[in-house]
Amino acid sequence: LQAEALTKVEEAIYLSDLQDIRVAYLGKKGPITEVLRGMGKLSKEERPVIGELANKVREAIATELDAKKERLEKEELEKKLETETIDVTLPGRPVKVGGPHLLTSIVEEIEDLFIGMGFEVREGPEVETDYYNFEALNLPKGHPARDMQDSFYITEELLLRTHTSPVQARTMGEYQGAKPVKMICPGKVYRRDTDDATHSHQFTQVEGLYVDKNVRMSDLKGVLNQFAKQFFGEDREIRLRPSFFPFTEPSVEMDISCKVCHGHGCSVCKGTGWIEILGGGMVHPRVLEMAGYDPKEYNGFAFGMGPERIAMLKYGVDDIRHFYTNDVRFLKQYHKA
Numbered sequence: 001l002q003a004e005a006l007t008k009v010e011e012a013i014y015l016s017d018l019q020d021i022r023v024a025y026l027g028k029k030g031p032i033t034e035v036l037r038g039m040g041k042l043s044k045e046e047r048p049v050i051g052e053l054a055n056k057v058r059e060a061i062a063t064e065l066d067a068k069k070e071r072l073e074k075e076e077l078e079k080k081l082e083t084e085t086i087d088v089t090l091p092g093r094p095v096k097v098g099g100p101h102l103l104t105s106i107v108e109e110i111e112d113l114f115i116g117m118g119f120e121v122r123e124g125p126e127v128e129t130d131y132y133n134f135e136a137l138n139l140p141k142g143h144p145a146r147d148m149q150d151s152f153y154i155t156e157e158l159l160l161r162t163h164t165s166p167v168q169a170r171t172m173g174e175y176q177g178a179k180p181v182k183m184i185c186p187g188k189v190y191r192r193d194t195d196d197a198t199h200s201h202q203f204t205q206v207e208g209l210y211v212d213k214n215v216r217m218s219d220l221k222g223v224l225n226q227f228a229k230q231f232f233g234e235d236r237e238i239r240l241r242p243s244f245f246p247f248t249e250p251s252v253e254m255d256i257s258c259k260v261c262h263g264h265g266c267s268v269c270k271g272t273g274w275i276e277i278l279g280g281g282m283v284h285p286r287v288l289e290m291a292g293y294d295p296k297e298y299n300g301f302a303f304g305m306g307p308e309r310i311a312m313l314k315y316g317v318d319d320i321r322h323f324y325t326n327d328v329r330f331l332k333q334y335h336k337a
């Protein structure tokens with residue numbers, strides 16, 4: 001029996017053969033189990049002899065099975081290693097990855113630049129009260145300048161903010177005249193406008209506010225000049241034109257020179273060679289006062305810019321709607337490698 005089993009083990013080719021042999025010879029219904037089960041029928045003298053013999057045979061077969069199993073497993077592994085070699089020089093399959101939206105990148109770039117000049121980044125609610133959106137900015141109810149910003153009203157007192165300027169009033173109101181403010185606020189704003197290539201009912205703004213003792217118009221000009229040069233290139237110039245906002249006095253609009261071409265092509269710029277990119281001015285004394293700042297002690301400047309406008313200028317985007325229709329072919333052009 002032992003010899004027969006060992007020959008079979010020797011001849012086995014597959015691991016599954018070994019399992020069959022194990023079941024056939026050593027299993028519950030196998031001959032050895034049968035012998036051991038029949039022990040009761042044997043005489044006292046025969047029992048230890050037969051028992052010892054059966055155990056020896058079982059052990060011999062089991063040992064051989066284990067050894068063979070190890071050998072077969074090793075062989076199998078070697079075969080696998082041989083046949084399953086990977087050609088690491090084959091080109092990989094490209095994986096599609098997303099990237100930040102152009103607007104997100106632009107806003108982050110603007111943030112980094114102003115953080116570098118010591119501004120903190122703040123946020124405010126998109127659903128705003130009439131008070132912060134208008135009244136605290138020197139635009140009382142019935143003020144004709146409210147018509148400059150057609151609004152989406154939710155209730156009589158609540159609206160979708162038409163600009164990020166309410167965050168000026170909120171921040172100053174929070175500090176109550178106790179310390180200087182130097183912040184920017186990026187965010188979405190909403191206006192009742194008909195969408196076309198240059199208008200959108202929803203767009204983004206970045207507000208800037210610096211309130212301290214002895215802040216001057218030249219500080220505003222210096223900061224904006226720095227921004228224009230860092231953002232658009234050293235060869236850019238800025239010019240300030242008089243303008244009107246109820247919450248700044250005097251008010252300005254800033255143009256940037258646009259005769260220059262950059263990596264992504266030339267900026268769209270017709271006529272004068274200047275293009276308007278933001279509004280700003282010196283914070284109106286009434287605005288300071290309403291927020292708890294003494295206008296005799298404190299003054300400041302504020303500005304508001306539109307990142308879409310800036311991105312359109314910087315990259316020659318010809319339609320503001322590209323930012324919101326999210327055609328990946330458009331967006332992909334601006335993903336950094």
Ligand code: PHE
Pocket residue numbers: 162163164165207245248279280281302303304305
């Ligand atoms: N809030 C103004 C607008 O949306 C821009 C602005 C901000 C002007 C701050 C002056 C100071 O048009």
